[in-house]
Every structure is written in C-alpha cells, then in structure tokens.
Amino acid sequence: MGIDKYEIVIGCEIHTQLLTATKAFCACENRYGGMPDTRVCPVCLGLPGAMPRVSKGYVELGAVAGQALNCRIARFTKFDRKHYFYPDLAKGYQITQYDIPLCSDGYVDLPFTHFPEEERPGGKKFRPDNFKGENCVIGGSYRRVRVERIHLEEDVGKSLHFEGKHSYIDYNRCGTPLIEIVTKPDISSPDEASLFMQTVQEILRYVRVTKGNLEEGNMRCDANINLNVWENGKLYHTPISEIKNLNSFRSIREACSYEAERQLHEFETDRKEFEPGYKNTMTWDEEKGVTAVMRTKNSFVDYRFVVEPDIKPFSVSESLIEDARKAVGELPEAKRTRFKKEFALSDFDAETLTSTRELAMWFEEAAKNSKSAKRVANLILSELLAVLNEKNQTIDEIKITPLHIAELADALESNKITSKQGKEVFALMLEKNLLPSVIIKEEGFEQVSDANAIEKIVDDVISANPKAVSDFKGGKTNVVGWLMGQVMKQSRGKADPNQASALLNKKLSVL
Ligand SMILES: [Zn+2]
Numbered sequence: 082m083g084i085d086k087y088e089i090v091i092g093c094e095i096h097t098q099l100l101t102a103t104k105a106f107c108a109c110e111n112r113y114g115g116m117p118d119t120r121v122c123p124v125c126l127g128l129p130g131a132m133p134r135v136s137k138g139y140v141e142l143g144a145v146a147g148q149a150l151n152c153r154i155a156r157f158t159k160f161d162r163k164h165y166f167y168p169d170l171a172k173g174y175q176i177t178q179y180d181i182p183l184c185s186d187g188y189v190d191l192p193f194t195h196f197p198e199e200e201r202p203g204g205k206k207f208r209p210d211n212f213k214g215e216n217c218v219i220g221g222s223y224r225r226v227r228v229e230r231i232h233l234e235e236d237v238g239k240s241l242h243f244e245g246k247h248s249y250i251d252y253n254r255c256g257t258p259l260i261e262i263v264t265k266p267d268i269s270s271p272d273e274a275s276l277f278m279q280t281v282q283e284i285l286r287y288v289r290v291t292k293g294n295l296e297e298g299n300m301r302c303d304a305n306i307n308l309n310v311w312e313n314g315k316l317y318h319t320p321i322s323e324i325k326n327l328n329s330f331r332s333i334r335e336a337c338s339y340e341a342e343r344q345l346h347e348f349e350t351d352r353k354e355f356e357p358g359y360k361n362t363m364t365w366d367e368e369k370g371v372t373a374v375m376r377t378k379n380s381f382v383d384y385r386f387v388v389e390p391d392i393k394p395f396s397v398s399e400s401l402i403e404d405a406r407k408a409v410g411e412l413p414e415a416k417r418t419r420f421k422k423e424f425a426l427s428d429f430d431a432e433t434l435t436s437t438r439e440l441a442m443w444f445e446e447a448a449k450n451s452k453s454a455k456r457v458a459n460l461i462l463s464e465l466l467a468v469l470n471e472k473n474q475t476i477d478e479i480k481i482t483p484l485h486i487a488e489l490a491d492a493l494e495s496n497k498i499t500s501k502q503g504k505e506v507f508a509l510m511l512e513k514n515l516l517p518s519v520i521i522k523e524e525g526f527e528q529v530s531d532a533n534a535i536e537k538i539v540d541d542v543i544s545a546n547p548k549a550v551s552d553f554k555g556g557k558t559n560v561v562g563w564l565m566g567q568v569m570k571q572s573r574g575k576a577d578p579n580q581a582s583a584l585l586n587k588k589l590s591v592l
Pocket of ligand 1: 104107108109120121122123124125126256
C-alpha cells in the first residue's frame with residue numbers, strides 16, 4: 082500500500098477591471114476608492130425601472146484583451162442575468178455572459194526561462210504534456226496554458242466588516258466593468274499559477290485594458306485545484322477546491338501549495354474522492370497561512386440564467402475586431418525576443434527594459450537615435466531607472482527625452498567625455514533639461530584625445546616624478562596606477578584614459 086506519485090491540477094479564473102471612463106452599464110464614474118456610496122445611481126443599485134446601457138469602450142476593451150490572449154472573438158453575443166442573493170449585489174442578480182462569451186479558445190505561453198531549472202526541458206521534473214496527456218510545449222521554449230473563455234460581467238459592491246460591530250456595504254464598486262478569464266486546467270504547480278497571473282497582468286497592462294493593480298483589486302484570481310494521485314498503480318482524483326479572491330502572486334502560490342498538501346493528507350486519511358459537480362469553495366487566510374471552507378456546493382446550483390431582457394443581443398463588427406487586433410501591437414515576450422536580437426541585450430536587460438510598454442518604447446526610441454544601443458541600455462538600466470525609483474516616477478513623468486540619453490551614450494562611446502564626466506553630464510541633464518552636447522560645451526568637458534597633448538602631459542608627469550619611475554624600474558609595477566592618476570589630474574580629467582594609459586605604459590617600458 083502507498084501513494085506512488087501525485088500531480089497538481091490547477092485552473093484559474095482571473096477577474097480584471099477594465100479602464101472604461103464609466104461603469105459597465107451606467108454613467109457613474111469608473112474609479113477606485115472615494116467616500117462609500119458616492120458613485121452610485123439607480124442602474125448600478127438595480128432600482129426598479131432603471132435601464133442599463135452598455136458603456137462606451139466596454140466591449141472594445143474586452144475584445145482587445147481577447148486578441149492579446151489569442152482568443153477567437155464572437156461575431157454575435159449577448160448579456161445574461163445570473164441570479165443569486167448576496168448583500169453586495171443589490172439587485173439580486175449580476176449581469177454577465179453565460180453561454181456566448183465574447184472571447185474563447187485562446188492561450189498564454191509561459192517562457193521556460195521563468196520556470197525552476199528542474200521543470201525546464203531536460204530537467205528532472207519536466208512535463209511535456211498537460212494532465213490529459215496533450216502536448217503543451219511550444220517550440221521547446223514555452224509551456225502553453227489554454228484560455229477557455231473570456232466573458233464580460235459587472236463587479237459587485239464591497240462588504241466592510243467592523244469587528245464585533247456591524248457590516249456595511251460600499252456600492253461604489255458595484256457595476257465596475259470586468260472581464261473574467263477562465264483557463265483550462267493546464268497549470269501544474271503553484272509557481273506556474275503565480276507565473277500565469279503575472280504574465281496575464283503584464284500583457285493586459287501592455288495593451289492598456291486594465292491598471293492591473295492588485296492592491297486595489299483590479300485583478301483577482303480564483304484558483305480551482307485538485308490532485309491526481311496514483312496509489313498501487315491506480316489513479317484517483319481528489320475533490321476540486323475553488324480558492325476565492327487571491328489578490329497577490331504570493332497568495333496564489335502559497336494558497337495552492339497549502340491546498341495541495343491538505344488534499345493529499347485528506348485523501349490519505351479520509352479517502353475523499355472527486356465527484357462530478359461537487360466543489361469546496363474556500364478562502365485563503367493570509368495571516369494564518371491556511372485555506373478554510375466557505376461552503377461546499379454542487380456547481381450545478383441553479384443560478385436561473387436568463388438573457389438580460391434590458392440589453393439587446395448584439396453583433397460584433399469586423400472593424401471592432403480589427404481595431405482590437407491593431408490595439409494589441411507587439412506583446413512583451415515578442416518585444417524581448419526582438420530586443421535581444423536587434424540590440425544584443427542579455428535576458429535580464431531585455432526583461433527589465435520591456436517591463437512596461439512605455440519604458441520599452443522609450444528605450445527603443447533612444448537606441449534608434451544612438452550609435453550604441455548597448456550603452457543606451459546601460460545608461461537607462463544603471464542610471465535612469467535608479468533616479469526614477471528614487472523619485473517614485475514612471476518614464477512618462479520625466480522631462481528628458483530619449484534623444485538626451487542617445488546623445489550622452491554617443492558622447493561616451495566616442496570617448497568625447499570620460500565616464501566620470503558622463504555621470505556629471507547625466508546629473509546636469511536631469512537638472513537643467515539641456516541636451517548633453519550643450520552641457521559638454523558649456524562645462525568645457527570635451528575630452529582631450531589629441532595624441533600630442535596627451536603625450537606632453539605623460540612626459541611632464543614622468544619627469545616630475547623620478548622616485549616613482551625608479552620604483553617602477555625596481556619592479557614595483559603598481560606605481561603605474563598612481564602615475565596614471567597624476568596624468569588624469571594634470572589633464573583635469575579630460576584626457577582619454579585609454580589613450581593616456583597606453584602611452585604611459587609604452588613610455589615606461591622603454592625607459
Ligand atoms: Zn451607476
């Protein structure tokens with residue numbers, strides 16, 4: 082007797098708020114926070130007789146998300162009512178999409194470079210297929226997670242519980258436009274679930290459909306998880322748990338890890354097995370680090386879905402779909418691959434420079450205007466990002482342009498200025514918002530690369546320091562560094578250090 086092995090099976094449902102100006106079906110402003118119940122109206126409160134209207138941009142943004150996640154977009158669709166009673170849902174039903182989702186049959190490819198070594202091709206725990214035995218490795222470099230559907234639905238209000246006192250409801254969030262992204266159960270580890278959510282966040286931010294801010298609840302994940310357990314050669318499935326409202330990458334990872342352990346233990350002790358339609362709904366208690374059962378339910382619970390009678394079913398035009406495709410543009414992974422090839426960047430540099438679409442565009446603009454993309458990358462990575470971090474700014478908020486960095490990179494590359502001067506130019510450039518060429522001229526930073534001038538300085542330094550020279554001849558080669566320092570000092574930092582050093586070494590060796 083005993084368990085031979087087990088594998089984890091996870092499917093995700095990610096709720097993402099969209100960046101429309103107004104709520105999904107009314108004119109209330111779509112924004113986070115504020116005084117409770119200050120952005121509500123008869124429509125989002127579901128008062129009798131109020132008529133919903135689909136807000137401008139809602140279907141469009143949903144289609145952009147669908148295109149970005151490689152989905153098919155429905156040419157005809159509709160909204161439905163899902164009935165259930167919950168205090169944060171004032172009207173007693175949610176407007177959602179039931180049997181004709183706007184988007185379906187998509188996928189997200191996760192790069193193996195983000196997996197632990199042992200789970201990559203060739204590794205000990207590498208798995209080329211999903212739990213159904215279907216291949217999910219793409220081009221040897223990616224593991225594919227299939228997206229079953231993306232549908233449109235409205236968010237509910239927020240319950241606020243004050244310990245030992247009362248519960249309150251804030252309806253500001255009620256009616257916020259959401260998409261729900263539902264995957265196939267293709268995810269096989271807690272780390273992969275977390276990586277999936279990070280990747281989706283990055284993509285949806287890139288295509289500007291969401292702020293993707295997890296702290297503000299712009300994105301929340303429900304994870305469906307169970308185990309395949311082999312015992313004495315026989316395969317068993319454990320009951321599915323749905324862990325609700327995971328709102329950080331860490332909580333997804335930790336909740337799934339905990340739940341997998343718990344299910345394994347439960348299987349060993351209680352022999353509980355999967356039953357079709359049965360599911361545990363759970364919460365994740367972040368502080369205690371445990372999952373807890375909220376309710377157990379049959380998933381065929383009757384939500385009494387009906388077509389939303391107040392919104393006509395509608396066609397999705399070819400031009401809307403085409404516009405959505407254009408809005409997607411180049412996605413982060415494709416950009417990284419291209420940057421590595423075009424600009425000879427390392428994995429890490431490409432990763433950082435493409436972390437937001439704005440930064441990637443900024444870098445590319447600078448790189449195209451410079452003779453050395455590598456130097457541009459270094460300046461951004463080592464200097465500019467540090468400043469942005471310190472000031473808590475984004476690349477859009479700084480005054481200097483890509484051309485500033487391109488000029489600075491070229492001045493350094495052509496040895497017009499030393500790297501030390503480069504730092505000064507960089508600081509002045511941020512402060513005065515002047516182009517490096519202007520600063521270099523104003524400050525008299527032009528580096529001396531005139532061979533005659535440098536030779537004269539080297540000769541002067543050698544003749545002024547006979548002691549150092551005799552030490553050198555006596556075998557103390559480390560005095561070269563000191564002499565080099567004297568050369569740079571005499572040139573007031575303007576001598577091209579490479580040239581000066583070569584000349585100094587040459588002169589000393591023939592003395
Ligand atoms: Zn409203």
